Amino acid sequence: MKKKTIDKKDNEIISYLDKTLTPLDGWEKTKTYKKDLKKNGHELFLTFIENEGDEGFDDHLWYVLHTCPHLGSGFVGKDITKEISPLVVMPDKNWRSLNRKFTGKTWKPVFIKWFEKHTGLDVKTVGNFGWG
Secondary structure, X not given: OHHHHHHHHHHXXXXXXXXXXXXXXXXXXXXXXXXXHHHOOOEEEEEOOOOOOOOOOOOEEEEEOOOOOOOOOOHHHOOOOOOOOOEEEEOHHHHHHHHHHOXXXXXXXXXXXXXXXXXXXXXXXXXXOOOO
């Protein structure tokens, strides 16, 4: 009986992620993300909101490895080290929304599986741009 409750909650989280964080043009083949990661210096930006103004931290998921040459010490408020890499960073508003809708940290493991399934990329840590 308990397993069905967990599956139902996971499905609710997955449905929410599909509606709010799926890239604008949908998901590519997993090999595309791996190829783009190498080509882009160990980071990817997956845009999920059409933004006609300046590009900001509120319209994409950022996937980054600690080996990314563009990183400086303390980037986005926290060092990106081997211990937390690979990392997916999301906008603060999405982070807060997930924490409100799905109490505690129940959504993080589901998010990681969801992201890995769609991209074929490993995830160790999920963060937000404000690191809050």
